[in-house]
Amino acid sequence: MVGKGSVLGLVGSPNREGRTYQMVASALEGASKAGAQVELVQLADHVVQACKDCLPWECMKTLKCQYEDPAFEYLSDRLLHCGAVVLGAPIYWWDTTGMVKYLILKMFRVYARSAPFAGLPALGIGIAGGTGNGLVSGLRPVYHFFQMLQMRALEPVPVTRFNWDAARGRAGELGAALAGMAGARHPFAGVEERLLWYDALPYLGLDRAGERRLLAALTTAALPPTADPAIPRGLAEADALAARGEPLRALQAITRTYEAGVKALEEKQG
Ligand SMILES: Cc1cc2nc3c(=O)[nH]c(=O)nc-3n(C[C@H](O)[C@H](O)[C@H](O)COP(=O)(O)O)c2cc1C
Incomplete structure (x- = not known):
């Protein structure tokens, strides 16, 4: 069970033991070795339903989707109660998966205004396990998620079949760094500081x-x-x-x- 200070790993692939799982597991292993409690959750076991764009915009105030969505309740609860998050997303057609997108879009609708994730340490890993195309563009939705919810994200890990071993090592190092950050949150002083933080992260600004x-x-x-x-x-x-x-x-x-x-x-x- 995750709690404050622990590192939550989300596997955004329908393939439960595939490359995305292995990368998230490497990050969590690094976090665990550095002393953090860890928990791995498969999004495939908790597929969020599409946001139905409630009107009036009730969920912004109640912080709960007004339509029944046990998967969203489960995942948002895990996120609200962790000390840091790792999101591993497979790259599909140079983008991320529908499963990851549905979670992100509902999280925006419910939490973007109240910002309960401000300063939450986060790490995104994008797995382009085929041609390798989309290794950066597929990470952008993940980092947009972190940015919009005001999390404090570490540098992303773009993964292909070709840099596999090095990427696993880097995921482990960044997992260990997350473990060190998971005890306390450092929210941004304002939107400008947050935007500059995200602009300074490597890879994401590549054309x-x-x-x-x-x-x-x-x-x-x-x-x-x-x-x-x-x-x-x-x-x-x-x-x-x-x-x-x-x-x-x-x-x-x-x-x-x-x-x-x-x-x-x-x-x-x-
Ligand atoms: C619908 C679909 C689209 C894909 N598009 C890409 C792609 O654009 N670039 C790439 O490198 N791999 C692509 N792949 C391969 C996946 O990125 C690869 O299977 C990766 O390992 C997924 O992680 P998994 O092992 O956790 O399933 C695609 C796979 C599927 C099923």
């Missing part, structure tokens, strides 16, 4: 070309030493093209680098 470059960089970083050195050099060529004011050719070079990296990694795996 589409920057996101694709990140994906190619993670892919080439995973190549074995025996891989063709021309593959990672493709990124330097892309950067040179971008610096010369040729963004289309630069992005095409990034795509070629990424595709060659994936091919080399898949050949290595057999």
